[in-house]
Amino acid sequence: MYSLKxxxxxxxxxxxxxxxxxxxxxxxxxSELSKAIKAAFKSDSSTLKNSYxxxxxxxxxxxxxxxxxxxxxxxxxxxxxDIELSNAPIYLAVEPIPFQEAIDSLKAMIPTDSWEYRxxxxxxxxxxxxxxxxxxxxxxxxxxxxxxxxxxSGASKxxxxxxxxxxxxxxxxxxxxxxxxxxxxxxxxxxxxxxxxWTQVANxxxxxxxxxxxxxxxxTTELCRHLDDVAKPKNDAFWETYYPPNHHKCRGTxxxxxxxxxxxxxxxxxxxxxxxxxxxxxxxxxMSKEHQFKSSPVVALKSIPRSLMKEAKExxxxxxxLEQSSKQSRKELTEQIVKATKRSIPSxxxxxxxxxxxxxxxxxxxxxxxxxxxxDEVLFGFTELNTTSGxxxxxxQYILHLDDELTAMAHVAAFDSExxxxxxxxxxxxxNTEEYIAMEK
Numbered sequence: 001m002y003s004l005k006x007x008x009x010x011x012x013x014x015x016x017x018x019x020x021x022x023x024x025x026x027x028x029x030x031s032e033l034s035k036a037i038k039a040a041f042k043s044d045s046s047t048l049k050n051s052y053x054x055x056x057x058x059x060x061x062x063x064x065x066x067x068x069x070x071x072x073x074x075x076x077x078x079x080x081x082d083i084e085l086s087n088a089p090i091y092l093a094v095e096p097i098p099f100q101e102a103i104d105s106l107k108a109m110i111p112t113d114s115w116e117y118r119x120x121x122x123x124x125x126x127x128x129x130x131x132x133x134x135x136x137x138x139x140x141x142x143x144x145x146x147x148x149x150x151x152x153s154g155a156s157k158x159x160x161x162x163x164x165x166x167x168x169x170x171x172x173x174x175x176x177x178x179x180x181x182x183x184x185x186x187x188x189x190x191x192x193x194x195x196x197x198w199t200q201v202a203n204x205x206x207x208x209x210x211x212x213x214x215x216x217x218x219x220t221t222e223l224c225r226h227l228d229d230v231a232k233p234k235n236d237a238f239w240e241t242y243y244p245p246n247h248h249k250c251r252g253t254x255x256x257x258x259x260x261x262x263x264x265x266x267x268x269x270x271x272x273x274x275x276x277x278x279x280x281x282x283x284x285x286x287m288s289k290e291h292q293f294k295s296s297p298v299v300a301l302k303s304i305p306r307s308l309m310k311e312a313k314e315x316x317x318x319x320x321x322l323e324q325s326s327k328q329s330r331k332e333l334t335e336q337i338v339k340a341t342k343r344s345i346p347s348x349x350x351x352x353x354x355x356x357x358x359x360x361x362x363x364x365x366x367x368x369x370x371x372x373x374x375x376d377e378v379l380f381g382f383t384e385l386n387t388t389s390g391x392x393x394x395x396x397q398y399i400l401h402l403d404d405e406l407t408a409m410a411h412v413a414a415f416d417s418e419x420x421x422x423x424x425x426x427x428x429x430x431x432n433t434e435e436y437i438a439m440e441k
Contacts, residue, residue, distance in 0.1 A: 004211065004229050004269065007078075007255045011213040014074045015251055018067065022189050025063035029185065030178040032056040037140050037173070038164055041147065056136060057324075060185075061128035062103065064192040068124055068301075069106035071196025076110065079206050079256050110200075115335075120199070122329035123302045123415040124192060126394055130304055130312055130321050135184055137315040142171035142180070183248060190245040191293075194253065195301045198243065201234065207256035210234050212242070215251040223290040224252050226281065231262055231273045240296055241278055247292040295389065302416055306390040309382065318382065318435040325394065326380055326437045332415065333380060337396060337439060339418035341373050345410065346419060353408075353423035360425065363402045371400045371410045372420055381436035383411045383422070397436065399426075407431065 032055045146167040150160045165174065172180025201207050214220055214228035223246060232238050234256075244252035281287050293300075304312075312318050326333060350368055354360045360367065375398040383395040394414040401407050407428060410420040426434075 004265065007211060008213055008216075008229075010078065011253050011255060012215060015215060015253070018070060018189070018193055021063070021066060021070070022186060025059065025066075025189075026178065026182055026185050027175070029056060029059050029063070030173060030175050030181055032059060033136060033139060033173060033178075033181065034165075034168055034175055036136060037143055037168065040140055041143070041161060041164060057129050057132040060132035060135075060188075061125045064124050064128045064188060065103055065121065066106065067189045067192035068120070068196035068199075069103065069110060071193040071198075072110050072200045073106055073196075075197045075200040075256055079200070079204060116199075118332050119336075119415040120195075120301065122325070122332045123394070125328050126321065126325040126415075127301060127304065128188070129324050130308060130317075131184070131188055133317050133321065134308060134311045134315060135181065137317070138311070139171065139173045139181070142173070143167045146170055187245065187248060187250075190250060191300055194244050197254065198296075201254075201256055204256070206258060207234055208259045209257040209262040210239060210254045211257050212244070213253050213255050219249070221247060221250075221287075221290045222284075223247065223281070223287040224250065226276065226284075226287060227252065229269060229272065230276045231257060231265060231269065238276075238278060241294060242281075242291075243296055245293055247290050250293070295391075302413070303385070303391040303393050304382065306384075306392065309384075309392045319437075322380055322382075322394075322435065322437045326439070329415075333396070333439060336412070336414060336418055337378055337441065340396060340398075340412045340420070343372070343419050344368070345372055345423070349410075349420055349423055353425075357425050359406060360402075360408065360423075363406070363408070366402065367400065367408055367410075367423065371408055371423070372398045372412070375400050375410075375441070378439045378441050379436040380414065380439050381434060386422070396439065399431070 036056055143164070147160055147164075150163060150167075151157065155163075168174040169176060172178060172182075201210070209231055210233075211229060211231040212224075212227040214224040216225070216228065227242060227246075239254070243254055244250050246252060281291070295303075309318075312321060345368055350364060353367070354364055377399045379397040379399065381395060381397055382392040383397070385391050385393060393411075393416075396412045396414050398410040398412065398420070399407060400410075407426050409424045409426045411422045411424070412418060412420050
């Protein structure tokens, strides 16, 4: 039976393995990004659309998948020491996409539900593709600023092109020290990793408690020092707020515990755990400021933050992202469309729609019977959530023309529950300006 000391040692070893994978992925990714930027400048292109970008995006997506799978594997080892898992080594490929061997090896080790896995995989790929494309365009803008300044100072184009490596180093995306890219990269790897861990915890009856484990060194924040060794029931609302990662470069993890392990903790550990609460942390200015990530990693993987979507729109990437996702996850999207058409629209969702838009009242029965089950068309796009976060969710949007003026749109999460979660009224003009992919019913 693992003690807190044992758990800390094991998690340190797990994070060391994760970092080793991250380092190799970061090196390869920064190399491909450098090639993409050089190719863009030499062709006088202001956007990153070439073969190097494809490899960069696919590498990013693959490394997030490895992190997600590795998180599951590490939890399974803690929960059941006798679980039969392959001991095959995890190799890193170089061509054409790194980590495929790692993905295949880990998939063989992890007894995960097929539909759940494929949905999450599709969500991870979409998020990774969004992040990698936005990051690539942000990177080229950072270099472009330095490039333009050099030209304005009197340097020729050929002279300036020769300085691209130096500009990339200054911008934090050079191969030698990609500090800017690294910050974004590691945050997303840890989010995927911790989400993978939760995947194997959520519905596991052997896991009744969770304990926070922090890497304790000079880089540890006050928040993670305070949370270290805090143990609470798995279903405690505390984890909805403080499940890691909690801030940039967070190395915190949450480890599973049985009731027997929890009861065996020393009284001091129980006392500390009971004293730590959301309100207590919120009263501390330092810890409140350090708590930068407030969304569960599971939710984060299946949504796109408002700030990221804003940049995707500014760089005119939304249509590209949707097209890429629809190609990669065609099977999952088609299955979701079929599943959704067999589900009734919740009466609560219909009532909210009618309350918000009284003009829909005469069409209540029509929407209930046809909006999803027999819609006029189905689109694949992003839906902005009506929450304070304003995050965007990849959704299947079911369109039904109620009359010559009114058109209803039902939203179903593309990679989550197949039940409609919202109904909006949309004008035909708006329908023509929104970015989406038309799907076959």
